[in-house]
Amino acid sequence: MKDQQAQPKKLAGEVDRAETKSRILDVAEQLFAKHGLETVSVRDITQAAEANLGAINYHFGTKKQLIAAIFDRRLIPINQERLDALDAAIRAAGGKPPRLEDVLEAFIRPAVRFGMDPKLGGITFGKLMGRCLMEPNPELEALLHIHFEPVARRFDAALMQAMPHLTRVEVFWRMHLTVGALHHSLLMLDKTPPGRPKIVIEFESYVQRLVAFAAAGFRALASVKSRKS
Amino acid sequence: MKDQQAQPKKLAGEVDRAETKSRILDVAEQLFAKHGLETVSVRDITQAAEANLGAINYHFGTKKQLIAAIFDRRLIPINQERLDALDAAIRAAGGKPPRLEDVLEAFIRPAVRFGMDPKLGGITFGKLMGRCLMEPNPELEALLHIHFEPVARRFDAALMQAMPHLTRVEVFWRMHLTVGALHHSLLMLDKTPPGRPKIVIEFESYVQRLVAFAAAGFRALASVKSRKS
DNA sequence: TCATAATTCAAACGTTTGTATTAATCATAC
DNA sequence: GTATGATTAATACAAACGTTTGAATTATGA
Numbered sequence: 001m002k003d004q005q006a007q008p009k010k011l012a013g014e015v016d017r018a019e020t021k022s023r024i025l026d027v028a029e030q031l032f033a034k035h036g037l038e039t040v041s042v043r044d045i046t047q048a049a050e051a052n053l054g055a056i057n058y059h060f061g062t063k064k065q066l067i068a069a070i071f072d073r074r075l076i077p078i079n080q081e082r083l084d085a086l087d088a089a090i091r092a093a094g095g096k097p098p099r100l101e102d103v104l105e106a107f108i109r110p111a112v113r114f115g116m117d118p119k120l121g122g123i124t125f126g127k128l129m130g131r132c133l134m135e136p137n138p139e140l141e142a143l144l145h146i147h148f149e150p151v152a153r154r155f156d157a158a159l160m161q162a163m164p165h166l167t168r169v170e171v172f173w174r175m176h177l178t179v180g181a182l183h184h185s186l187l188m189l190d191k192t193p194p195g196r197p198k199i200v201i202e203f204e205s206y207v208q209r210l211v212a213f214a215a216a217g218f219r220a221l222a223s224v225k226s227r228k229s
Numbered sequence: 230m231k232d233q234q235a236q237p238k239k240l241a242g243e244v245d246r247a248e249t250k251s252r253i254l255d256v257a258e259q260l261f262a263k264h265g266l267e268t269v270s271v272r273d274i275t276q277a278a279e280a281n282l283g284a285i286n287y288h289f290g291t292k293k294q295l296i297a298a299i300f301d302r303r304l305i306p307i308n309q310e311r312l313d314a315l316d317a318a319i320r321a322a323g324g325k326p327p328r329l330e331d332v333l334e335a336f337i338r339p340a341v342r343f344g345m346d347p348k349l350g351g352i353t354f355g356k357l358m359g360r361c362l363m364e365p366n367p368e369l370e371a372l373l374h375i376h377f378e379p380v381a382r383r384f385d386a387a388l389m390q391a392m393p394h395l396t397r398v399e400v401f402w403r404m405h406l407t408v409g410a411l412h413h414s415l416l417m418l419d420k421t422p423p424g425r426p427k428i429v430i431e432f433e434s435y436v437q438r439l440v441a442f443a444a445a446g447f448r449a450l451a452s453v454k455s456r457k458s
Numbered sequence: 459t460c461a462t463a464a465t466t467c468a469a470a471c472g473t474t475t476g477t478a479t480t481a482a483t484c485a486t487a488c
Numbered sequence: 489g490t491a492t493g494a495t496t497a498a499t500a501c502a503a504a505c506g507t508t509t510g511a512a513t514t515a516t517g518a
Contacts, residue, residue: 020465036365038267042506052467057507059465134363134416136265176417177410177442184409185402187363213406216449217442249495271476281497286477288495459518466513475504483496488489 021059023049028056029070033128037067037135068143071132074114074125075147081110082151086158097161100218105211107155108182112207115186123186130183163218178214185210250288252278257285258299262357266296266364297372300361303343303354304376310339311380315387326390329447334440336384337411341436344415352415359412392447407443414439 018026027049031040042056042063049055060066085106089098115126132140152175159171166174189201247255256278260269271285271292278284289295314335318327344355361369381404388400395403418430 034365036267038265039365041504043504052465053469053506054467054508055465063506131363131365133413134360136263136268136360173414173438174442177414177439180411180413180417181406181409181446184362184413185406188405188409209402210406212449213403213446216445217410220441220445270474272474281495282499283478283497284495292476461518462516464513464515467511469509469511471506471508473505473507475502477501477503479498479500481497481499483494485492485494487492 020049020051020055024051024056024059024066025070025073028066029074029128030124032067032070033124033126033131036131037137037140064139067140070128071143071147074129075144078110078114079147079151081114082107083154085109086154090158097164098158100159100162101211101215103155103158103162104178104214104218105207107178108210108214109207111182112186112203112210116203123189126183126186126189130187133179133183159218166218174218177217181213182210249278249280249284253280253284253288253295254299254302257295258303258357259353261296261299262353262355262360265360266366266369293368296369299357300372300376303358304373307339307343308376308380310343311336312383314338315383319387326393327387329388329391330440330444332384332387332391333407333443333447334436336407337439337443338436340411341415341432341439345432352418355412355415355418359416362408362412388447395447403447406446410442411439 024045028040028045031044031048043053045066046053046055056063056066060069086098086103089102089106092102093099111126111129115129116123132144135141155175156168156171159175160166160168163171253274257269257274260273260277272282274295275282275284285292285295289298315327315332318331318335321331322328340355340358344358345352361373384404385397385400388404389395389397392400
């Protein structure tokens with residue numbers, strides 16, 4: 001019935017509209033980002049994607065597997081670009097420890113770049129990611145762990161080189177503060193500040209702000225131990 | 230039937246166990262913090278609280294009103310303590326602008342203090358708060374807005390005095406990065422770092438870390454505009 | 459053209475959800 | 489005690505959920 005879907009479609013009258021499967025992926029990503037994983041039902045998705053109710057179960061198996069597919073599609077390129085950028089930062093340092101700002105930028109920039117505007121308007125996946133980092137769903141947690149574990153390992157090592165005075169636990173700590181700030185800001189980007197006018201974000205300066213904020217935090221906390229406690 | 234619940238109970242054989250209503254509040258707070266608002270059903274709560282299924286609807290009206298009651302119970306004292314601490318910081322400055330660290334500590338310390346250990350083990354409300362800040366539930370958003378709007382207004386003003394070079398939008402921005410870092414860290418506190426041993430947190434040094442991280446971020450970003458963009 | 463596989467479709471399944479209902483129990487005031 | 493209002497209890501309800509099913513439809517390869 002649906003076993004050999006290695007080649008879901010050979011070649012036929014395409015161009016009319018995207019395949020059902022990818023249409024569902026796009027629509028589901030947007031709805032999940034806007035309203036949350038549990039709030040959005042498979043009926044919401046299939047209706048918005050102009051597909052049949054059974055389409056999600058047919059193409060993905062279950063709702064959870066659809067969610068996993070959405071994360072796979074975004075997280076794999078994001079984390080690949082992170083590792084590439086980290087390699088470049090280490091290479092640029094030429095034997096010496098990499099610059100703290102370069103390491104942080106290697107981590108932050110891909111999240112912002114892929115988090116926004118993949119032909120869908122706005123921040124979409126960035127918001128989805130922010131929400132799901134906070135959610136207690138254990139299966140989702142396991143999925144994210146698989147994606148992030150190798151990335152975290154390499155960035156931890158690089159950060160310990162860039163900040164030799166910090167222990168592993170302290171780097172772990174500060175990195176989590178950075179991740180929190182990053183994703184919270186991605187989520188808040190389209191909220192209006194106290195003064196009504198909508199906030200405008202320019203990609204490059206946004207990344208620089210985040211990097212500067214995080215880098216300062218890393219350096220400041222390096223001396224907190226000698227100041228207090 | 231249940232209209233005049235001004236005096237839910239006069240005075241009788243208490244001490245055996247807490248009232249049903251407050252028992253539900255405690256249990257629901259813990260379950261919501263651990264598993265999320267949508268995942269936990271009213272049946273989960275009433276069973277864990279050893280109450281009848283109808284108890285939530287009887288005492289609170291609806292599940293959403295129970296959630297609102299949970300937030301009211303914690304947020305009112307937290308934000309009151311924030312405002313008191315802010316007053317103290319301004320008073321301590323004696324006419325001059327308050328110290329940045331004092332303002333940030335006035336905001337952060339109550340969240341950590343009330344977020345953890347109100348006779349329940351662990352971080353409980355801190356986690357719940359972190360999750361719900363990210364959630365797209367519009368009614369919840371409205372509830373949080375009511376609680377935070379006056380607090381945000383006063384802290385914005387104080388931060389603009391402490392950092393006179395920053396515009397209102399820039400303060401808004403940085404404050405959100407700080408809030409993101411704060412709540413993400415509260416959520417992550419009981420996760421284990423890469424090295425297996427569970428992380429131990431000491432209240433005072435934890436607060437100082439967060440304050441130092443945020444203050445450094447505020448100061449660093451003050452000069453980002455002249456550096457780039 | 460015909461057989462075969464892939465996809466779509468409409469309908470139904472069994473759970474679980476939050477809430478409402480109605481009667482029983484309890485404590486208090488007269 | 490007895491009447492009154494507050495609480496608890498057991499059950500019922502309609503709606504929504506994710507998933508399954510089997511037939512109808514479409515596209516593909518011989």
